[in-house]
Amino acid sequence: MVMTGGTSGFGAIAAERLTLARDARLILGARRPAPAGESIPLDLTELDSVRAFATSVRERLGDTPVDTLVLNAGVILPEATGRTVDGFETTFAVNHLAHYLLLRLLLPVLADSAVVVLTTSGTHDPAINAGLAPPRHADAELLAHPDRDRGRDPRPSKAGQHAYTASKLCAVLTARSLSERRDDRTTVVAYDPGQVFGTGLAKDLPFPMRTAWSLLGISLLRRPLSRLNPHLNSRTAAGNTLADLALGLATPPNGHTYASLRRARLTWPDPSELARSDELAQALWNDSARLVGLSD
Numbered sequence: 001m002v003m004t005g006g007t008s009g010f011g012a013i014a015a016e017r018l019t020l021a022r023d024a025r026l027i028l029g030a031r032r033p034a035p036a037g038e039s040i041p042l043d044l045t046e047l048d049s050v051r052a053f054a055t056s057v058r059e060r061l062g063d064t065p066v067d068t069l070v071l072n073a074g075v076i077l078p079e080a081t082g083r084t085v086d087g088f089e090t091t092f093a094v095n096h097l098a099h100y101l102l103l104r105l106l107l108p109v110l111a112d113s114a115v116v117v118l119t120t121s122g123t124h125d126p127a128i129n130a131g132l133a134p135p136r137h138a139d140a141e142l143l144a145h146p147d148r149d150r151g152r153d154p155r156p157s158k159a160g161q162h163a164y165t166a167s168k169l170c171a172v173l174t175a176r177s178l179s180e181r182r183d184d185r186t187t188v189v190a191y192d193p194g195q196v197f198g199t200g201l202a203k204d205l206p207f208p209m210r211t212a213w214s215l216l217g218i219s220l221l222r223r224p225l226s227r228l229n230p231h232l233n234s235r236t237a238a239g240n241t242l243a244d245l246a247l248g249l250a251t252p253p254n255g256h257t258y259a260s261l262r263r264a265r266l267t268w269p270d271p272s273e274l275a276r277s278d279e280l281a282q283a284l285w286n287d288s289a290r291l292v293g294l295s296d
């Protein structure tokens, strides 16, 4: 099993569960040593780090195929002005491009009956009314270079939110493309954990949001809100469900690749209208390949 985003938040809970599975060997790509599994250094802000990580994974596993790939790491930033060493907008680069490259580099060693889970977010869908600027497109070139996007909202916070929600739209589209490219034995899921307070996700956001995010992570404060909002989930519920998906204990109904956790129950709704576009999925796959230096 190979996983990103297993050092913090609900990913750490999932990682812990995965190490307890029978015959499990969990390799975590992480910036810092992880409490569970074996860690190999991975910084998703650098495509060279992704390449080195994929090479190390392949060397460590030898002839053993990767049976589970969990792409869970992610960031949300207060604006979209940061650029990675490769010159791409940071949120898009970490959440989508780096994971896309990792997926492509590990595709040849994925087991035939592999499970691939990409963590997305309900915020990719404007119909959810999550309060964040919804994605307007999944044009990889414009997301990598938002200053070229003529339709962009110039307000820094809106640009940051758009970078996040659009990167999560990319996760759903990538899951759909992957599912098309693999035969029926591979299970591909884009997983929306709902809203999970108390994780590290808000650490780069302004102080009031960061504080509210932490406080609402306390179950006593979150519980009354959960009755009103079906999308609110605890870290435990979100992490255990991610582990269930990764272990194949929860599987998609035929034709579904998008899962959403509501009131701690896994549901399989349709993703957003943009996420259902085959044309967009195909274009994103090809444009992402070009941006990370692959031929197709």
Ligand SMILES: NC(=O)c1ccc[n+]([C@@H]2O[C@H](COP(=O)([O-])OP(=O)(O)OC[C@H]3O[C@@H](n4cnc5c(N)ncnc54)[C@H](OP(=O)(O)O)[C@@H]3O)[C@@H](O)[C@H]2O)c1
Pocket: 004, 005, 006, 007, 008, 009, 010, 011, 029, 030, 031, 032, 042, 043, 044, 045, 072, 073, 074, 075, 094, 119, 120, 121, 122, 192, 193, 194, 195, 196, 197, 199, 200, 201, 202
């Ligand atoms: N919390 C929510 O409400 C929510 C809702 C929908 C979707 N999600 C998604 O769920 C996933 C997990 O989020 P979370 O809420 O559990 O947040 P979190 O606690 O901040 O976890 C994020 C994980 O991503 C890793 N990461 C971030 N940048 C990285 C980089 N450059 N290189 C390598 N690893 C990196 C972090 O590693 P470090 O420990 O080194 O920081 C951490 O393990 C994310 O993809 C997020 O977008 C969260």
